[in-house]
Amino acid sequence: MGVEAVDGRIAGERGRLINIGYRLLGSLVEAEDAVQEAYARWYALPGARREEIASPGAWLTTVTGRICLDVLGSARVRRERYVGAWLPEPLPGCVGDVADAVVLDESVGMAFLVVLETMTPAERVAFVLHDVFRYPFAEIAEVLGRTAAACKQLASSARRRVSAAEGASVAKGASVAVDGRAELVRRVKTAWEGGDVAALVAVLDPAAVMTADGGGMVGAVLRPVEGGARIAQYMVAIADMAPGLELVERPVNGLPGLVALRDGVVVTVAAFDVADGRVSRIWVVRNPAKLGPWAGEG
Numbered sequence: 001m002g003v004e005a006v007d008g009r010i011a012g013e014r015g016r017l018i019n020i021g022y023r024l025l026g027s028l029v030e031a032e033d034a035v036q037e038a039y040a041r042w043y044a045l046p047g048a049r050r051e052e053i054a055s056p057g058a059w060l061t062t063v064t065g066r067i068c069l070d071v072l073g074s075a076r077v078r079r080e081r082y083v084g085a086w087l088p089e090p091l092p093g094c095v096g097d098v099a100d101a102v103v104l105d106e107s108v109g110m111a112f113l114v115v116l117e118t119m120t121p122a123e124r125v126a127f128v129l130h131d132v133f134r135y136p137f138a139e140i141a142e143v144l145g146r147t148a149a150a151c152k153q154l155a156s157s158a159r160r161r162v163s164a165a166e167g168a169s170v171a172k173g174a175s176v177a178v179d180g181r182a183e184l185v186r187r188v189k190t191a192w193e194g195g196d197v198a199a200l201v202a203v204l205d206p207a208a209v210m211t212a213d214g215g216g217m218v219g220a221v222l223r224p225v226e227g228g229a230r231i232a233q234y235m236v237a238i239a240d241m242a243p244g245l246e247l248v249e250r251p252v253n254g255l256p257g258l259v260a261l262r263d264g265v266v267v268t269v270a271a272f273d274v275a276d277g278r279v280s281r282i283w284v285v286r287n288p289a290k291l292g293p294w295a296g297e298g
Contacts, residue, residue, distance in 0.1 A: 010042065010056045017064050023128045024068040025075070026088030026113050028293060034071060038064040058139065065125055065143035072121035083216025085224065087283050088113040089290040090269040092297050093251030107132045108253050110271035110283050115165045119158050126151045127158035182249070182256040184279055185272055189247050189258055192239060197232045204228030205278040210235075215287030218267075231282065250297065259297065266294040 014035060021031030038060050042050065053059050079086045088110065106112060107128075116124050122144055129135040129143065130151070137148040137155075144151055184203060191199035208228045214220025225231050239245070245267070250259045252271040260268035269291065273281035285291065 010039075010060060013057045013060050014039075016057075017060060020061065020128065020133060021064060021068055022091075023107055023113070023116070023132060024065070024124060025071055026117065027290075028089050028091065029289075030071055030075075031068075034064055034067040037067050061135070062139070062142050065129065065140075069121050069125050069143065072124060076121075083214070084220055084222040085211045085213050086117075086215075087211065087213035087285050087290075088117070089293070090252050090257075090271060090283075090285050091254075092294050093254065105254060109255055109273075110253050111273040111281060112162075113253070114283065115162050118161055118165070120154075122146070123154045123158040123161070126154035127162075130155045131159070178256065180277075181272065181274055184274055184277075185249060185256040185258060188272070188279060189249060191232075192235055193247055195236050195239060197236050200232035200235060201228050203279055204231055205275060205280040208278070208280050208282065210282040210284065212284040213287050213290070215289060217288055218286045220284070220286045228278075259294070266291055266297050269294060 017035045017038065018028075018031055021034045022028055025031050025034065041063055042056070042060060050056070090110065091108065116128070119127065125144060126137075126140055129140045130137060137151045140151045140155075141148045144154075146154075187203045188200065190196075191203065206228045207226075208231055210221075210225040210231045212220040212225075221234070225234050244262060246261045248259050248261065250257055250269075252259075252269055255271065257272060258270040259266050260270075267286065267288075269285045271283045271285075272279050
């Protein structure tokens with residue numbers, strides 16, 4: 001098979017690699033950079049070497065995985081210096097260009113991505129490649145530079161983290177009806193717009209937690225707000241200090257969420273998790289650097 005034919009085959013791998021990269025890194029921008037770097041390394045190979053590679057897709061997956069592993073290692077250091085909480089980049093339900101390639105299923109729900117953040121880089125790679133994308137441990141071993149048995153242990157450890165994560169809905173998120181989630185989010189929106197603390201308290205779990213990510217670039221609470229009553233009071237206070245915002249219902253990472261717009265521009269994206277018929281977690285992303293995919297969503 002000629003080099004041109006092989007290169008034609010790998011063109012269709014980009015979407016799959018973006019999907020892997022986003023789940024590994026929680027950042028669409030970093031996922032795209034990792035995939036671009038993998039393709040750059042492919043084209044840097046001599047033509048004869050490329051022809052020798054039996055499965056270019058597997059080669060690209062291995063290289064992309066290794067790049068993401070390196071990024072995850074350096075990200076831990078960067079996030080220690082991050083102002084406030086770090087949250088994954090939220091994705092809208094319908095966008096163009098790169099984000100359009102990301103399949104919005106339960107493995108990109110904000111709750112799931114937040115749990116992935118608790119894993120070591122090696123655990124995350126092993127878990128995502130095996131449990132989400134069904135790669136065999138023998139191939140994952142090539143990415144991590146470990147034995148297949150060691151990779152299996154890493155995935156098992158990651159699974160325990162998911163099972164032990166606060167909020168059992170993370171593990172069974174797919175079983176929660178989208179209609180039920182949408183209704184709860186709608187009630188949050190109505191109460192928030194009306195400044196109705198009591199109505200917000202009624203829809204929030206008493207042990208609910210709200211985490212905000214402003215990245216030091218815009219105002220956001222630096223530590224999680226805990227307790228339904230405190231969250232309700234905080235939300236109403238924030239609404240009073242930011243008049244002119246328009247709240248709209250939008251899918252966030254494939255699940256019902258809320259978006260705040262100012263003059264038609266998305267300035268805040270809120271994702272939700274639910275448990276026992278109430279909102280149990282709220283993740284609010286305000287860092288403008290993470291809202292690029294939302295341009296034009298107003």
